[in-house]
Amino acid sequence: MAKLQHPETLKYSKTDEWIRVEGNIATIGISDYAQDQLGDIVYIELPWSANEDTAHDDKFGDIESVKATSELLSPLSGKIVKVNETLRETPELINDQPYEAGWMLVVEMSNTAELANLMDAAEYEQYIQGR
Amino acid sequence: MTTHELHLKRTPLYEQHRALGARLVEFGGWEMPVQYTSILAEHEAVRTHAGLFDVSHMGEFKIEGAGALTFLQALVPNDVARLVIHQALYTQFCRSNGNVIDDLLIYRLAEEQYMLVVNASNIEKDLTWVKEHAHGRNDVTITDQSDVTALLALQGPEAQAILQPLTEIDLAGIRYYYCAAGLVAGVNCLVSRTGYTGEDGFELYCAPADVGALWEKLLAVGGSRGLLPAGLGARDTLRLEAALCLYGHELDEQTNPLEAVLGWTVKLKKAADFVGREALQHVKEHGPQKRLIGLEMLERGIPRGGYTLYDNEQAIGIVTSGAPGPTVRKNIAMGYVDAAHTAVGSTIQVDIRGKRLAAQVVPLPFYKRQK
Numbered sequence: 001m002a003k004l005q006h007p008e009t010l011k012y013s014k015t016d017e018w019i020r021v022e023g024n025i026a027t028i029g030i031s032d033y034a035q036d037q038l039g040d041i042v043y044i045e046l047p048w049s050a051n052e053d054t055a056h057d058d059k060f061g062d063i064e065s066v067k068a069t070s071e072l073l074s075p076l077s078g079k080i081v082k083v084n085e086t087l088r089e090t091p092e093l094i095n096d097q098p099y100e101a102g103w104m105l106v107v108e109m110s111n112t113a114e115l116a117n118l119m120d121a122a123e124y125e126q127y128i129q130g131r
Numbered sequence: 132m133t134t135h136e137l138h139l140k141r142t143p144l145y146e147q148h149r150a151l152g153a154r155l156v157e158f159g160g161w162e163m164p165v166q167y168t169s170i171l172a173e174h175e176a177v178r179t180h181a182g183l184f185d186v187s188h189m190g191e192f193k194i195e196g197a198g199a200l201t202f203l204q205a206l207v208p209n210d211v212a213r214l215v216i217h218q219a220l221y222t223q224f225c226r227s228n229g230n231v232i233d234d235l236l237i238y239r240l241a242e243e244q245y246m247l248v249v250n251a252s253n254i255e256k257d258l259t260w261v262k263e264h265a266h267g268r269n270d271v272t273i274t275d276q277s278d279v280t281a282l283l284a285l286q287g288p289e290a291q292a293i294l295q296p297l298t299e300i301d302l303a304g305i306r307y308y309y310c311a312a313g314l315v316a317g318v319n320c321l322v323s324r325t326g327y328t329g330e331d332g333f334e335l336y337c338a339p340a341d342v343g344a345l346w347e348k349l350l351a352v353g354g355s356r357g358l359l360p361a362g363l364g365a366r367d368t369l370r371l372e373a374a375l376c377l378y379g380h381e382l383d384e385q386t387n388p389l390e391a392v393l394g395w396t397v398k399l400k401k402a403a404d405f406v407g408r409e410a411l412q413h414v415k416e417h418g419p420q421k422r423l424i425g426l427e428m429l430e431r432g433i434p435r436g437g438y439t440l441y442d443n444e445q446a447i448g449i450v451t452s453g454a455p456g457p458t459v460r461k462n463i464a465m466g467y468v469d470a471a472h473t474a475v476g477s478t479i480q481v482d483i484r485g486k487r488l489a490a491q492v493v494p495l496p497f498y499k500r501q502k
Contacts, residue, residue, distance in 0.1 A: 039154075039364070040171045042455045043433050062484065064433055066170045066455060067364055 004032040004128075007099060011115065012124035013075035018099060024112060026076050029103045030063070033128050035095045038065040044091045046072075046104060050083045056114055060105060063094075072104070076114050082106035142187035143281055143339040144346055151360055159252030161188040164362040173365035174457045177328050178500075180357025181287030183349055184366055186334075187342060190254035190277040192247040192261060198270030199243050204403040206264055207237065208388065208411060209396045212403075214239040219308045219325060222396050224260055225407030229387035229414060233257050234378055236325065238310060246276075246321075250378045264406075281342035285349060285358075286332030286369075288500075293353040294333060298322070302333070316348040327366065329373025330500055372456050374425060374465060374496035380436055380451040381423060381465055387411060390419040390467065392495070421448065421467040425495040426481070430488040434464035434481045441480040441487055447472045450481065459497045464490070 010018045016034035020027040035041065043064040047054075054060050054074040061072040084103050087093060094102035109115075119127060139162040148155065153164035164185065166173060176182045194203060203211045209222035216239050224232040233253040238246040249257045258275055265271055285294060291302050300313040300322055310323035321336040337345060350360060367377070376382050381391050388397050389411060399412055428434060434453035439446055453464030464481070472479065475494050480487035 039166060040169050043431075066368060066457075067165070069433075069435065 004036055005099075006031060006033070006121045006124055008121040010099070011118035011120060012127075013073075013118055014127070015073045015075065017073075017075050019075055019115075019118060021115065024109045025081075026078070026107045026109055027103050028075065028105045028107060029098055030072070030094065031124070032098050035098045035102070038063065038068060038070065038095075040066050041091045041094045042066055044072075044087050044094070044104075046083050046087065047080055048083055048085065048088065050080050052080045053110075054078065054080055054107065056111075056117075063091075074105075074107070075118060076107055076109055076111075078107040078110040080105055081108050140188070142185055143342050144185045144187065147343060147346055148185065148360075153360075153362060156363070158363060159188065159250070161251060163188060164360075165364045166362040167360045170362070170364035170368060171457050173359055173361035174368050176357060176359040177287045177330055177361060177365060177369055178458050179288070180359075181285060181289040181293055181332070181353055182328075182359055182361030182365065183346070183353065184284040184286065184361050185282075185342075185346065186284050187281040187339070188251040189282055190249040190251060190257065190275070191280040191282075191336070192249065192258065193274040193276050194245045194247060194261075194271060195274075196243055196271040198268055199245055201403070202265060202268065202271045203237065203245060204401070205405050206261070207235075208398060208405055208407065209237075210398040210401045211237060211239075211245075212401070214245075216241060217310050219310060219323060220396075221308075223382070223388050223393070224257060225387065225405075225411070226384070227407055227410065229389075229407040229410030230384050231378070231382040231386055231388060231391075232260055232384065234376060234382055238321075238323065240321075248282075253378065279339060281337050281339045283335045283337075283342065283346060283349070284326055284328075284332065285335065285353075286326045286328040286330045286361075287358075288331060289353070289356040289358065290330070290332040293349065293356050293358055294322075297348065297352065305333075316345055318342075318345045320345070327373075327375055328369040329375070329496065329498055330369075367452075368454050368457055371452055371454055371463065371465070372458055372496065372498035376423075377452060386421075386467075387414055387419070389414045390421050390423065392423045418470055420470060422470055422473045423451075423465055423495075424448075424468055424473050425493045425497060426450070426453075426464040426466060426479070426490040427493045427497070428462040428464075428481070428488065428490050429478065430490075432481070432483040432486070432488045433462045434466075434483065434490065438464075439482045440466055440468055441482060442472055443480070447479065453481075456497055461497075463497050465495070 440448040448468030
């Protein structure tokens with residue numbers, strides 16, 4: 001079984017999202033650990049129309065695997081400017097490529113200080129071990 | 132989850148499941164594999180090749196003696212008298228109000244010897260029920276053999292081809308719902324042509340000390356025919372597509388078999404009286420108040436057990452089981468609705484996280500294998 005990957009260039013939240021930061025723009029998805037825990041992903045609900053505000057710990061969607069349903073919580077506050085439409089028909093991309101084709105949202109951050117709440121890859125891997 | 136703290140029971144194949152990288156979950160007091168690789172892959176393997184399930188957690192009771200037949204006839208709605216040796220039937224234990232205590236298989240193994248196979252979550256409850264009803268009788272003995280019986284299910288179109296080289300039993304000669312005893316890979320087994328997936332296949336009962344070798348041998352020889360180990364996740368999606376009831380969902384102590392559309396197993400005309408007969412006779416005459424239906428989602432969403440069903444503003448029932456159907460490629464569910472709302476083709480709504488999404492009532496089963 002392949003070892004789970006958590007790229008060092010990304011940040012991670014306690015609710016298992018990854019965040020790629022470029023200036024004040026954050027791209028968000030769920031980690032390899034999260035997709036592995038869920039199993040085969042068969043459904044996702046995202047704010048498809050974009051242009052919505054979100055806040056730290058706000059629910060931004062629902063994700064379902066064959067057996068389970070789970071909420072998606074935003075690690076950051078700001079404006080959702082882009083949503084990955086391809087996930088509507090092919091949510092399994094999240095399992096196959098959680099960091100590339102499986103990206104979910106792009107958020108224009110309103111409070112970059114919130115980045116300090118996030119973990120780096122090493123901290124996240126420790127966090128996973130402890131669960 | 133630290134399962135050792137929860138004192139969960141383990142089957143003899145626990146180490147094999149760990150070695151295969153299975154994700155283990157709690158089920159009915161047992162630590163069981165929900166998947167080894169992927170539920171979708173395991174489901175597809177069963178439909179197109181074969182899957183191997185460890186279902187050793189299930190319960191088995193031996194009922195023997197000159198009074199065994201009359202005892203069982205009085206305890207279940209199906210007609211046990213029609214069983215020839217090596218034949219099995221599907222039935223329920225019902226309370227006097229007709230509601231279901233458990234669903235089970237009854238095998239006739241010999242002239243005066245029967246084996247009951249019950250759900251893992253109900254072993255204690257069923258044993259108590261059976262023993263209570265045998266109280267005072269000296270013509271029947273009841274033995275709980277659950278801890279000394281292991282059980283594998285080999286299911287799929289390749290099942291017979293995989294199994295035949297390992298046994299001298301003529302598998303083609305075993306009809307559906309019949310069994311035979313013999314050696315499989317050198318292991319003493321009862322081989323029955325039964326299953327819970329909607330595919331052809333076999334269930335293999337053997338001693339716990341032998342099941343490890345049997346499991347490993349089957350996976351080794353079956354690999355080239357596409358055999359995969361399969362867990363409870365795939366077991367659930369397979370049985371849902373085949374519209375098979377799961378106790379605790381479609382059957383429970385608030386439901387009778389006629390509501391579950393299991394009237395074909397209820398032999399009200401059999402000569403023997405049985406527990407729940409009067410109540411079930413009444414239901415048959417007046418019609419059940421609720422009935423099990425099949426649903427296919429029309430709008431995007433997955434129905435799940437416990438979600439409420441609506442006909443516009445009126446709440447009309449509840450989903451008992453729901454999931455994406457990997458073979459039928461629709462999101463499907465079974466559920467109960469008021470008798471007035473069972474018409475196939477009608478559109479109702481499922482409340483999914485507060486949104487009412489359209490679904491169509493469809494005939495059951497969702498999937499039927501080509502013979």
